[in-house]
């Protein structure tokens with residue numbers, strides 16, 4: 001019997017491609033020199049899409065796949081997948097929750113510490129011989145014990161909160177609804193949360209409901225000297241307002257893993273010495289990426305074997 005054909009939207013590690021290729025015919029869109037011609041040739045036979053958080057799948061693409069049965073996302077955020085189109089057409093969408101939660105929370109703290117304790121500067125200070133020439137580097141900013149606010153207390157937000165407790169930080173959060181199972185103070189909006197904290201970490205999910213969630217009012221409400229971290233989606237922020245707030249010095253330090261225009265981000269971000277940047281890499285450890293790949297493949301296998309999906313997005 002012919003192997004089902006999968007359209008692979010973005011680069012995946014060999015440890016995922018190889019086992020997939022044993023059971024499926026893989027059509028690697030990202031390798032096609034002419035994607036139009038590639039789709040014209042293969043679209044009629046594609047039965048599954050394998051995509052990534054930051055790439056997704058548009059209605060325009062899926063409209064071209066008459067035999068499409070499943071969209072499997074290698075990532076937890078499915079904001080770039082047209083879920084409405086999938087629902088209308090009865091196409092299940094799967095993602096990879098839980099397996100990446102702790103790494104993303106680690107990255108939030110890595111960015112927080114990296115920015116406030118100025119780790120990139122410290123590294124350069126040693127590497128470039130400034131230490132030996134000029135002595136100690138200037139003092140940095142304390143992190144532990146400061147008030148930490150979380151925008152979006154979902155799985156990742158809660159993992160950030162657990163770490164914050166270990167750092168002796170009073171935690172509060174904003175979200176659409178108050179969570180009954182936590183005692184942290186709740187604020188209905190980021191603008192209400194902003195003036196109450198020293199550190200603001202964005203962990204909200206992406207998509208139309210959170211676009212521009214941390215708006216100009218929220219950035220303007222931050223206390224001067226706030227540290228800002230984003231490990232969710234660039235779209236959750238009013239990015240011009242974020243840039244303005246950094247420029248004005250109200251945000252003293254920022255650690256950013258996500259941006260509006262990835263990977264061609266606004267070049268102004270790279271001009272700030274008080275901002276630590278990462279290339280949407282919060283889930284990017286070998287261990288977690290292997291677990292994400294396994295879960296993505298298990299979902300695809302379950303679908304084609306007629307078994308229940310493991311992590312379907314409802």
Ligand code: 8YV
Pocket residue numbers: 052053054074075076077078100280281283
């Ligand atoms: C990416 C992510 O999917 O899980 C998400 O929502 O954004 C990331 O984990 C990852 O970069 C894989 O491409």
